[in-house]
Amino acid sequence: MKGVEVTVEQVSRAYGDFKALDNVSVQIKKGEFFSLLGPSGCGKTTLLRIIAGFDYPDNGKVEFDGKDILPLAPDKRQSNTVFQTYALFPHLTVYENIAFPLRLKHVDKEEIDKKVKEYVHLVQLDDHITKKPSMLSGGQKQRVAIARALINEPRVLLLDEPLSALDAKLRQNLLVELDELHDKVGITFIYVTHDQSEALSVSDRIAVMNKGKVLQIGTPYEIYEAPATRFVAQFIGESNTFPCTVLSCEPYENEFMIKVDVPMLGGTVSVTDYDALEVGSKLDFTVRPEKVRITSTPPRSTNKELNTYKGIVDEPVYSGFQSKFYVRLDNEQKSIVKVFKQHTAFLDDGPEIDWRDTVYVSWTATDGYLVKDTDR
Amino acid sequence: MRKLLKPREREQMLGTAYAFPMGIWFTLFFTIPLGIIVLYSFLKRGLYGGVEWEFTLDAYKQMFNPSFGRVVIRTLWISVLATLGCILIAIPCGYAMAKSKYQTVLLFLIIIPFWTNSLIRIYAWISILSTEGFVNSLLIKLGLIDQGLKLIYNNGAVVLVLIYMYLPFAILPLFTTIDKFDFSLLDAARDLGASKLEAIIKVMFPNIKSGLSTAFIFTFIPIFGAYTVPLLVGGKDSTMIGNIIVDQVSKTRNWPLASAFSMVLTFISLVGVFWMLYNGKREQMQSKKTTQQSLEQNIKKHHLIRGEK
Structure with a gap:
């Protein structure tokens, strides 16, 4: 397995009086497709940003394969992120966007060319490499973002609601593609979403969060058929609750x-x-x-x-x-x-x-x- | 019979009509004076000021004088230095303002100095920098120096005060572009392995290019033509082109030469403006091409889906 095991232990993060994360512990297995599911403001994105290195917890531990990663800056972590708004560089072409991480590492030109073409092919964008991001459709942009995040060969891919800006039909197709991609690259995926159907259909396991707390961790089947709390029962699917x-x-x-x-x-x-x-x-x-x-x-x-x-x-x-x-x-x-x-x-x-x-x-x-x- | 105009034509007619007062104003008070300057620069110098109506290139020949050459070179390096200073200070300022919760207050603070006459603001700097001024007396009181330092009447003071005077002109355009900049791009760059500095240089700068060029033009052009600042805080070796023009008009009374120098200033400013326009145009063309292409593609795709040719 190329992925790492991600351990989040008793992580808390407060913004003033607001507790974004309250003593959260999650154990994510090697190569797992793991989803953080919850309504907006539940702390799922904060947790993702802490794992990526854009935010820092007030206390708690985050480890990759047992190694503490909190002292590392985002550019030194073995994780890459697919952002909600894709965050493609508008001044660069698709090719240059994907080549960006390699250029930073001063990899030689032929090597870059070989690898970029490989990843462009992986996300089926072969015909679009000379285009600027503004010329791409939402789905294509999203694929560029994924290729760019994968080319560094991270051991964890963090996805921050990557499909939320797309229309429903496209979302379904890309979800399937994402699942296939996960099988192909074999690394750990951490997927943040507020959409329960997305989480249920692709995840190996799901952590349902609300108000900065993890309420239940389990397979999609367990989460749906045996919700642990009233919130989980009502958030996932529909329920009659008395x-x-x-x-x-x-x-x-x-x-x-x-x-x-x-x-x-x-x-x-x-x-x-x-x-x-x-x-x-x-x-x-x-x-x-x-x-x-x-x-x-x-x-x-x-x-x-x-x-x-x-x-x-x-x-x-x-x-x-x-x-x-x-x-x-x-x-x-x-x-x-x-x-x-x-x-x-x-x-x-x-x-x-x-x-x-x-x-x-x-x-x-x-x-x-x-x-x-x-x-x- | 009166011909009825289509709404669009009517609008165009109205637009032309509305532009008339402005057009008259500019012709009277801008184009004609500029024409006079162009004309004077090719005429013979009058003995006691004014011009004699005789075509000559004397004024332009006189410019190739080593002492004037030194002034032109000095004007250039002072302007470049002051402009760079403005932009280097304005980038972090614009960044901080874009990120701040108190944008309106900060914008207001930047505009406040414009409510005071620029001469008064230069005199304020004189009282800060002079031998018995604020900075020197503070340093003496703190016991850091025994004697007042010579902070004023040199080129350093000119650059410093020029930066102060024209900083807002750099901050405002940079603030507007940085405000529109998507900061998640910096996160993305960091995530992909860029250091903080690399992220700013490789991702932020290319995306605020229009703000940088506007800030450059807005500061470089007025600084290049500055004359009050070198006159009031500069030393005897701080003369700039603006000062030569004033001297030639009021003291030496060589109006054709003053006009010729004005032409040089105008020419250099025009080069700057055209450069900016060209840059803007190119970007526009690119985005236009982009939308057109993607439109065509979408139409093609649409036809494909519907099984048409």
Whole structure:
């Protein structure tokens, strides 16, 4: 592996009273595609700038393969950055932009030419080497920025929201390219983004951040299917989240079957969890909209742990590949449950559901989960 | 029948009409006097000032006099030195202003000196630099020197005060270009292996070139024609071309020679202005070419996508 292991240990950084990073520890493996995901102002860019050397932590350690890098200036670190705005040098051509790091090192001309052509080819810009950055499209600029960052053969590539300035379609294509590139060069990628779908689709692992803290580190699957906190559950994908109190907890197959009282749903809900929970503890009950089924008639099921509620469609939102229904439950709180439904004849969900229809929403105990609300 | 004008033509007509007062003003008070100077430089000197209406190249021949040559050379090096001084101070100033939270206040501070007459400001420098002046009495009080140093009435004082007088003209254009400069480029250069100095020289300077050339023109031209500063703070060996012109008009009364020297000043200034215009034009042409090419490319791509020829 050409990449390095990046260790961030108890790093804090404050700007005046504002804590940009609060005791952050992350362990990034060699050659991993690691994402820092969070809303703007969560500290992800600050952490990236500290790793790159543009910012300095108040305390804590940053190491590459166990070697402290904090005393090193940005030009002495084995990391290179792809900036959010690309930061291409406007006075230089594509060729010269990519050759810039080599020129600084006084590499001889033929060597530079050979290497620049190799990297230009890697990012498929062979036809554009004589152009100035102002003549390139957003996607091409981004590729120049990547080639320029890679030509120094860094052992960590830092990407600061590199796709945020591009349109959605292009973003998807470049994301795939980026993933392929990562497989080709085999170095560690640290990718900063606020876009959960980007992070989920390419990362090996993700660290979800909010308010300067790391809330959860895990594979995309773990982050999505088993969010650690209410914030993670709501930030990644969509969620129906209601406060609840644990009523009972019994072993169920190799998990625990937990009954919780959810006042907003007007009753008791069954949910499974890997951990035993103390009766009386206050948590949040969460279920993802795509795991909720919406039907015009009460669902017939042998599964006794099915949670079913009656309600009225308050607002249907059609978005092509699926519809989103806001269902107002038929209880005192009139709580809203969001449901995604695919328009597939195969699922045989009965007649089309429309505005003001009376419907039944249901989900199984294994599809819901309980999260701690650390933000409260 | 009255012909109706298209809106665009109407606008053009109006533009010409609006330019008239300005045009008259410039013709009367700028072009005509300049013409008079050109004319006088080719005429014979009158005995008690003025000119005699006889064509001659005497004035230009008189310029090739070793004593005048020395003055021209001195004017050149003083101007170059003072201009470089202005720009070298103005770059960090412009940088600091661009990065500062108090831009408006700082801009205001730079403009304030213009509210005071330049002569008064030069006299202020005399009281700072003279033998019993502020600097000397301070140094004596601190016990660093016993006797007042000779800080004034030499070429050093001329350069110093010229830098002071024309510094704002260098700071303002540099500030505007540095303000527009994308500072993340410096981060990028550092990230790619450049030292701080390399990043500034290889990335920042090429991108603030227009500001640098404007600052150069704005300071070099007025400094080249300066005459009050060398007159008031300079010594007997600080005469500049501006002083010769004043002397030839008021003392020696050789108006054709004064006119000829003015022509030299005008010519050198024009060279500077044309150089700046040429630079600007070239950059414009490049960017125009750029947009045109990318436009054509986009059209081609569009056709390709739609499967057309």
